[in-house]
Amino acid sequence: MRMSTLGAQKMEEVANCRSNEPSLTDSGQTSENASSNGSVQTGVPENSSVKSAKCEPRRSRLKVFNKVLEKSLQRLIADASFNRFAHSFHPLCKQNPQMAEVIHKQFISDLQKAIQEDINRVIEEGDLQVKLEELDRLEEQAKDTPGPAWRPSGIPEQDVCSVLIPYHQGQEEYVRRELRKLQKENAALAQRVQSGRDTIAHTEQRIAAAVDEWKASVADLESFVSSLCPSENFESI
DSSP states (O other), X not given: OHXXXXXHHHHHHHHHHHHHXXXXXOHHHHHHHHHHHOOOOOSSOHHHHHHHHHHOSSOOHHHHHHHHHHHHHHHHHHHSOHHHHHHHTHHHHHHOHHHHHHXXXXXXXXXXXXXXXHHHHHHHHHTHHHHHHHHHHHHHHHTTOOSOOOOOXXXXXXXXXXXXXXXXXXXXXXXXXXXXXXXXXXHHHHHHHHHHHHHHHHHHHHHHHHHHHHHHHHHHHHHHHHHHSOHHHHHHO
């Protein structure tokens, strides 16, 4: 990540140096073309860059990328000067210089627009803004990591095992934790079921004892009634 940041900064410095060099063509024509076409804007929209800059105080990859693209496009447009255009289309420029200048300006405008659309399409399809911000975030997190980052050993079997084995070990530990949790819950449920069974058995015993007492009371009552009121007395009545 650090190498990519240094590379982007180096590209920016080269672009700055090249933009400050005198052009091989007429400087008046170059400045006229640059002023007629306006400022060059490339890369991700400026609002996104400002928002990213507010989130992070340092210069992010997104801003460096936009700056490099802007300088590169400015250099490309500057190189396509009217002097070179006139050299390539000498008969037309000699016959009608004004028309040739109009054609050149239109060519520069269309070229800049086409390049800009291609760059924006690549950025959009590759989701470059999110990926550059993710690289910045990973680099920021890597500052707190004392050890070196992982690098492939060159042996595919070892690399695959080094990635898959910790994953499967973690999954195994997770399954064991879940198993212990379920066993604990099952033990608690079994204890509750056993307690409920004991309560039901105790209740059944109490009901059986109450029924036996009720039957004994009924038998005593019948014998008492039969002793007080014999059936012969009722028949004589």
